[in-house]
Amino acid sequence: MERFRFAPSPTGPLHIGGLRTALFNYLFAKKNKGKVILRIEDTDKNRYVEGSEKHIIESLKWLNINFDEGPKIGGKYGPYRQSERTDLYKKYVEKLIKEGRAYYAFDTNEDLINERRKEEEKGSVFFYGQHNRLSLKNSLSLTESKVSNLIKNKVPHVIRLLISTDKNILCNDLLRGNINFDSTVLEDKILIKSDGIPTYHFANVVDDHLMRISTVVRGEEWLSSLPIHFLIYDAFNWTPPNFLHLPLILNPKGKGKLSKRDGDRYGFPVFGINWNKNLSQNNGFKEAGFAPISLINYLSQLGGSFKNHEEIHSFNDFIEAFDVKKISKGGSKFDYEKAKWINSKYIQNINVKDLLSFSNSQTKQKLESLYPHKINDIYKLVKDRMVLFSDDEKILSFLISSPTNYPIEIYEKIRLENAVEEITSAINIINKVPISSFKDSLMHYVKERNIKLGNFMKSLRFALVGDLTGPDLFDIINILDKKECIKRFNNYIEFLKGLS
């Protein structure tokens, strides 16, 4: 049984980079009929952010990425929060110390800062490793009795990995093949911090082993720690799992990888669901008006090409098409325009009923009370012009309230000779015939008088909507109904009279 895991840290909201890592884990697992587990890596007390675990879980749930094991679901390899596994790590690290693969280090923060400064002055960079460990304060350089004294007196200390002196460490990545690292430039990484809590590197390896993970899918930012992880597996004499490092999602405008702040900076969502209640704009794809499957489609083609990008595919399509060989190696820039296009394509392909089930906007609620029997007709009108589910607000506001003002610059564009007279005729026609035959009667009228249809229509639209864009005018008239149309036409006549 293949086992995968998604292992975020609750240090803030989960952004689309994490979402994509989760997605690829999920696709990979499902493709192989394997399992995916969710593990919360909360080993950093200082960076812990209240509410982020909830945000992570809810974001993934919204995207329909479901886990087989996890903190809420349970499972036989739990607990699934690293903070609840501290005793376990202690047990395992002691084994390493006993076997001489790890050691105690007593250097204080000040000691290390000093060392760093010294190296900096020489124009190089300090790292704790085989070239200098014997001149630092640790159980390798100090006598045995001194070390046991320090420990007995509870002098703060960390536990470091003893990097072997083999020069070459051969690692493997599913995407990039073999990668060689030189152990002489590797740091003796801290395994257990002075507060007794493990670092990412240690907890990660122990858990992946204990939880029987067969393939680790994670972001490329971890590639440089791969040799450390291989060395920890080696120290335990464990077989490492497969590794797949995903290319990073890059900032579309600036430099570097996409960050959580870029959403605010450039005005697009970067989270699955909103984070933070008092927002000037939505930063979640959900609230911005995306369907979960739209985001799945977008994420699947960012740094991969399992399917073509011309149509919307289902979750199952992607599972079937998933192929490690189809993942690209280079990072890819986030492109909000493309994401939006995918969602508009999706909206065009669903029926009105589904569209309505997605939206619960204020606009929809108001329209439902205003036009209880016409809600389907209304959304049918705008379906093809919606990019986001939230677009109904700007497209349909004219159905909720009549135009409050008629922008003079738009009026200038359509200026009709005898405007008052023509609008009055429209009122007469609409009064005389059933609303359903208004179109025929109007066409007849236009033809009889030899009026230019284009301008006349624009004029009517302007009177009704206060703008020149929107759905079919006769459909609008049908929905507004006689009384409201006449009211708006009269308002417009008042406006026209006010001009002269």
Add this chain to the structure above:
RNA sequence: GGCCCGUUCGUCUAUCGGCUAGGACCUCAGGUUUUCAUCCUGGAAAGAGGGGUUCGAUUCCCCUACGGGCUACCA
């Protein structure tokens, strides 16, 4: 600075040595439409540079350049 990874149109990508380098987003032009959007047709737009290997290189190798990541008692 050191180590590691990468590099095809502006962006996301296809190409498993034969290329007139394909598609999508964006963009531009035209058509359909009462308007706008949708939709349809068409256009512009790319294998970082230099060396090899080969009959032939975008594809394989090396160097350089550029981009990215890591370099914390963060993950």
